[in-house]
Amino acid sequence: MSELTSSPTPTPAPGQAAPLPKTYGMLLFRGYELLDVFGPLEALAVLARRTKIDLYMLAETLDPVTTEPLMPSMNSFNSSFFPTVYPTHTLANAPDIEVLMVPGGIGTRSPFLNDTIGWIAETYPKVQYLLTICTGSALVAKSGVLDGRRATTNKASWSSMTLYGPNVEWVPKARWVVDGNIWTSSGVSAGIDATMAFIEHLYGEDNATEIANIMEYERHTDPDWDPFSEIWGVPSA
Amino acid sequence: MSELTSSPTPTPAPGQAAPLPKTYGMLLFRGYELLDVFGPLEALAVLARRTKIDLYMLAETLDPVTTEPLMPSMNSFNSSFFPTVYPTHTLANAPDIEVLMVPGGIGTRSPFLNDTIGWIAETYPKVQYLLTICTGSALVAKSGVLDGRRATTNKASWSSMTLYGPNVEWVPKARWVVDGNIWTSSGVSAGIDATMAFIEHLYGEDNATEIANIMEYERHTDPDWDPFSEIWGVPSA
Numbered sequence: 001m002s003e004l005t006s007s008p009t010p011t012p013a014p015g016q017a018a019p020l021p022k023t024y025g026m027l028l029f030r031g032y033e034l035l036d037v038f039g040p041l042e043a044l045a046v047l048a049r050r051t052k053i054d055l056y057m058l059a060e061t062l063d064p065v066t067t068e069p070l071m072p073s074m075n076s077f078n079s080s081f082f083p084t085v086y087p088t089h090t091l092a093n094a095p096d097i098e099v100l101m102v103p104g105g106i107g108t109r110s111p112f113l114n115d116t117i118g119w120i121a122e123t124y125p126k127v128q129y130l131l132t133i134c135t136g137s138a139l140v141a142k143s144g145v146l147d148g149r150r151a152t153t154n155k156a157s158w159s160s161m162t163l164y165g166p167n168v169e170w171v172p173k174a175r176w177v178v179d180g181n182i183w184t185s186s187g188v189s190a191g192i193d194a195t196m197a198f199i200e201h202l203y204g205e206d207n208a209t210e211i212a213n214i215m216e217y218e219r220h221t222d223p224d225w226d227p228f229s230e231i232w233g234v235p236s237a
Numbered sequence: 238m239s240e241l242t243s244s245p246t247p248t249p250a251p252g253q254a255a256p257l258p259k260t261y262g263m264l265l266f267r268g269y270e271l272l273d274v275f276g277p278l279e280a281l282a283v284l285a286r287r288t289k290i291d292l293y294m295l296a297e298t299l300d301p302v303t304t305e306p307l308m309p310s311m312n313s314f315n316s317s318f319f320p321t322v323y324p325t326h327t328l329a330n331a332p333d334i335e336v337l338m339v340p341g342g343i344g345t346r347s348p349f350l351n352d353t354i355g356w357i358a359e360t361y362p363k364v365q366y367l368l369t370i371c372t373g374s375a376l377v378a379k380s381g382v383l384d385g386r387r388a389t390t391n392k393a394s395w396s397s398m399t400l401y402g403p404n405v406e407w408v409p410k411a412r413w414v415v416d417g418n419i420w421t422s423s424g425v426s427a428g429i430d431a432t433m434a435f436i437e438h439l440y441g442e443d444n445a446t447e448i449a450n451i452m453e454y455e456r457h458t459d460p461d462w463d464p465f466s467e468i469w470g471v472p473s474a
Binding site for chain 1: 261270271272274275276278279281282285286287288289290291292294301304312313314315316317318319320321322323391392393423424425426427429450451452453454455457464465468469
């Protein structure tokens with residue numbers, strides 16, 4: 001088989017109740033981190049060749065969304081290395097989604113994301129699953145949705161990010177954490193492993209393994225694997 | 238330190254002659270593979286917070302570029318899971334670039350990429366480095382640039398892709414291959430490892446390690462590591 005070949009639609013994993021989610025929404029905002037968005041979307045795009053799923057890219061407006069930080073001080077060397085991506089829908093006109101994905105990035109520190117944060121609080125009760133990547137969990141923490149929940153976040157930015165969620169039970173050593181229908185991952189590339197585990201949860205190990213093989217990606221399958229917690233000196237890790 | 242902190246500009250790795258490349262061009266075409274583009278760009282975007290580098294996104298026209306395959310038969314389940322990205326320059330008006338990057342994806346099989354392939358042949362003599370990801374090496378092979386060179390490509394699509402380069406010395410088992418100033422990687426996520434190795438080549442191991450730690454990414458540092466070669470039954474692997 002090759003990347004071209006389509007397999008039969010995977011069946012739900014044992015114990016996984018149908019119907020499986022068909023609609024995914026990725027939240028975008030200025031200063032998002034590239035791999036937080038496109039690592040998970042790669043894994044899901046391969047899944048999309050094996051079963052019907054749809055993706056919406058959601059932001060406050062339909063303007064192009066750049067990874068460029070709002071403040072020039074966050075781009076000390078005056079680099080211009082900022083791909084832009086276009087939303088498909090505004091938050092106000094977003095279709096119903098079953099899986100909401102929230103990436104991280106420098107932009108999560110922006111003081112101008114109140115509408116987005118409000119939208120997360122309003123939308124969470126309507127989705128089947130919420131996945132956050134990296135400091136995306138801090139954005140969701142600001143919305144109150146993580147209160148009383150176990151969650152993790154980026155390890156290099158641990159101290160500043162966890163402040164946004166004083167009522168969250170932050171897990172200092174974890175590649176990802178699952179609490180109910182909320183999946184939170186550690187920094188950047190951890191989003192790929194969390195997404196692969198999410199795919200395994202929905203479609204079983206064989207499908208997740210095959211998707212990883214197509215991506216030539218060696219998964220971390222242990223949610224407790226986290227050398228970066230120690231590398232970045234996360235307290236109590 | 239956190240993802241916000243800027244380090245002093247890294248110095249060239251020992252034995253690495255200055256000046257280091259400052260301008261990177263990523264080639265885009267319909268049906269490119271998401272992670273082929275955004276995995277390497279993530280690593281380089283972190284580098285861009287530590288030294289000045291610029292990125293150009295290049296395509297035949299300035300129209301948005303979708304990952305959607307040209308032929309509906311390549312999207313058997315009628316999914317709509319296709320983020321679009323916008324080029325910054327057309328190939329005809331591309332600024333001078335020092336590092337050319339060519340991703341792979343289903344679109345490399347398109348019969349309508351002759352202008353792009355011609356542009357690769359014409360541009361290669363002017364760049365310092367050429368990096369390909371996944372089946373991007375097949376696109377470059379079509380241009381003749383890989384003739385007589387050692388190179389690798391996606392392992393799941395090995396048989397069909399290597400046909401595009403009958404005069405290429407294809408390496409069946411490799412995470413990535415370096416031949417002169419041409420770096421070719423294996424499938425999809427291998428592009429991240431090849432890019433990290435390229436950063437190490439230019440800026441030394443400490444900088445590459447720190448960038449990987451910021452990405453919370455466990456690198457494969459051995460170019461010969463390639464379990465996928467066997468998994469996909471690549472002949473003579």
